[in-house]
Amino acid sequence: MNFVKMHGLGNDFVFLDHFSLTPQEEADYPKLAQKLCHRQFGIGGDGLIVILPSQVADARMRIINSDGSEPEMCGNGIRCFARYVYDRGIVSRNPMRVETLAGVLTLGLDIEEGQVRGVRVDMGEPILKADLIPVLGVGEPVVGQSLEALGKTFSYTAVSMGNPHCVIFVDDYSSLDFERLGPAIESHPLFPRKTNVEFIRIDSPAEMTMKVWERGAGPTLACGTGACASLVAAVLNQKTERTATVHLPGGDLLIEWGPDNHVYMTGPAAYVFKGEWLES
Numbered sequence: 001m002n003f004v005k006m007h008g009l010g011n012d013f014v015f016l017d018h019f020s021l022t023p024q025e026e027a028d029y030p031k032l033a034q035k036l037c038h039r040q041f042g043i044g045g046d047g048l049i050v051i052l053p054s055q056v057a058d059a060r061m062r063i064i065n066s067d068g069s070e071p072e073m074c075g076n077g078i079r080c081f082a083r084y085v086y087d088r089g090i091v092s093r094n095p096m097r098v099e100t101l102a103g104v105l106t107l108g109l110d111i112e113e114g115q116v117r118g119v120r121v122d123m124g125e126p127i128l129k130a131d132l133i134p135v136l137g138v139g140e141p142v143v144g145q146s147l148e149a150l151g152k153t154f155s156y157t158a159v160s161m162g163n164p165h166c167v168i169f170v171d172d173y174s175s176l177d178f179e180r181l182g183p184a185i186e187s188h189p190l191f192p193r194k195t196n197v198e199f200i201r202i203d204s205p206a207e208m209t210m211k212v213w214e215r216g217a218g219p220t221l222a223c224g225t226g227a228c229a230s231l232v233a234a235v236l237n238q239k240t241e242r243t244a245t246v247h248l249p250g251g252d253l254l255i256e257w258g259p260d261n262h263v264y265m266t267g268p269a270a271y272v273f274k275g276e277w278l279e280s
């Protein structure tokens with residue numbers, strides 16, 4: 001089985017072309033993702049992305065987290081997806097439309113001298129209704145609510161970009177117990193579908209820094225949907241303007257929450273290597 005490895009700011013994915021899968025491999029994506037994404041026994045990756053045909057868009061993206069769970073969307077992954085399908089001639093339209101569990105999204109490729117330099121994704125409208133995020137037992141918008149974790153109380157804002165995000169603002173990272181707090185909030189009973197967790201330090205009205213603990217993948221170098229959710233949370237808390245640069249461990253994303261209420265994410269997509277999976 002042939003694969004391609006790609007990443008968006010170090011958030012890395014194993015890409016499989018649907019047509020290269022056997023029916024039983026296709027049938028068990030969770031098991032396949034856990035196997036292929038394992039950093040020692042597999043190829044290594046934060047997730048598995050499969051390219052599929054679509055009845056309603058130019059192509060369909062399925063994303064499976066490294067733990068085998070299937071989220072609604074993946075921001076860094078969809079930028080890589082767009083570059084992959086364009087470079088291989090699977091989709092020639094630019095901008096293109098990609099079907100995901102979070103809906104059909106429109107992506108524009110920035111092409112210079114035949115090379116895809118970056119991708120701008122219309123991530124759609126943020127979801128702020130508590131029962132759609134979902135988060136239990138709070139009013140909405142879910143801004144500046146309190147949760148208990150590890151015996152401490154934290155103020156958080158919850159936003160969905162198709163997948164759930166719990167955004168916590170910190171003044172600095174020195175006292176943050178990230179490795180314990182991340183998983184504790186990921187599986188907090190407030191979030192019936194679990195949640196991604198973003199710890200945000202505001203650097204200026206147009207800049208923020210982000211550490212992210214992802215649902216189903218743990219600490220990653222970047223999270224595109226998380227950066228979008230964090231920008232929306234920062235605006236709702238009057239901490240930034242509606243356009244900001246998000247500094248992630250893997251690099252920067254430009255996020256805009258437009259007057260049309262759509263969130264736009266602009267960033268890179270890179271190839272790492274291609275290979276053949278030799279099932280041992």
Ligand SMILES: N[C@H](CCC[C@H](N)C(=O)O)C(=O)O
Nearest residue numbers: 071074075076163223224225
């Ligand atoms: N772990 C996420 C999916 C991947 C999102 C992230 N890698 C991105 O770039 O948006 C979740 O379970 O919602």
